[in-house]
Amino acid sequence: MAYVLFISEDKLKDSTAINMNVDVQFLLPYVKISQEKYIRSKLGTNLYVAIQGMISGGTIGNVANANYKTLLDDYIADVLVHYAFYEVLPFLRYKVQNNNVVSKTAENSTPLTRAEAQDLRSEISNTAQFYTERLVDYLCNNTSLFPEFSTNSGAEISPDTTNGYYQGMNLERYRVNETKITIRDFLDTTYN
Numbered sequence: 001m002a003y004v005l006f007i008s009e010d011k012l013k014d015s016t017a018i019n020m021n022v023d024v025q026f027l028l029p030y031v032k033i034s035q036e037k038y039i040r041s042k043l044g045t046n047l048y049v050a051i052q053g054m055i056s057g058g059t060i061g062n063v064a065n066a067n068y069k070t071l072l073d074d075y076i077a078d079v080l081v082h083y084a085f086y087e088v089l090p091f092l093r094y095k096v097q098n099n100n101v102v103s104k105t106a107e108n109s110t111p112l113t114r115a116e117a118q119d120l121r122s123e124i125s126n127t128a129q130f131y132t133e134r135l136v137d138y139l140c141n142n143t144s145l146f147p148e149f150s151t152n153s154g155a156e157i158s159p160d161t162t163n164g165y166y167q168g169m170n171l172e173r174y175r176v177n178e179t180k181i182t183i184r185d186f187l188d189t190t191y192n
Contacts, residue, residue, distance in 0.1 A: 006051070006055065006072060006077065015077075015081040016082070018088070022092070030084050030088035033087050034087050041159075042079070045152050046151050049148075051071070051076075054068055068146070071145075075139075082131060086121060086128055136161055136162070
């Protein structure tokens with residue numbers, strides 16, 4: 001089976017800050033990488049292959065596949081565009097030519113510093129993780145709609161149902177020696 005991408009060039013460019021004049025041939029490998037790294041691990045091999053087959057067979061839009069189309073359009077696509085942007089960003093400025101790697105700059109532009117680029121990637125990653133959380137929650141709450149989600153075995157990749165979206169301080173309540181620790185404990189100068 002030829003490689004099947006879950007989003008189009010237009011979806012990627014319309015949903016991110018990637019300029020319309022960026023060559024699609026440059027972007028597609030990063031969509032493929034992102035699909036493998038971030039989507040397959042959340043869907044699991046069987047659901048991933050099922051959706052891939054529906055896309056390549058032209059049946060994803062069939063009424064019988066409406067749940068898969070919703071999953072693809074409303075959840076997977078949002079995760080994929082942001083992770084593809086995250087993966088391609090460090091390489092938008094560089095070009096590998098024969099025996100050299102060169103940095104391209106436009107005449108009327110100022111390149112980002114390394115720190116600014118890292119901050120931008122961090123923000124893109126946060127957005128991708130937010131959409132990943134939505135995808136995982138949707139799949140976990142609708143497992144009956146996607147039987148392939150729970151049928152992986154052996155060498156197949158089983159779905160990773162952890163969200164991995166950890167931003168800021170975790171304020172969950174824990175019990176330590178039957179005593180609740182709260183945010184106030186960290187703000188008070190004396191801790192009992």
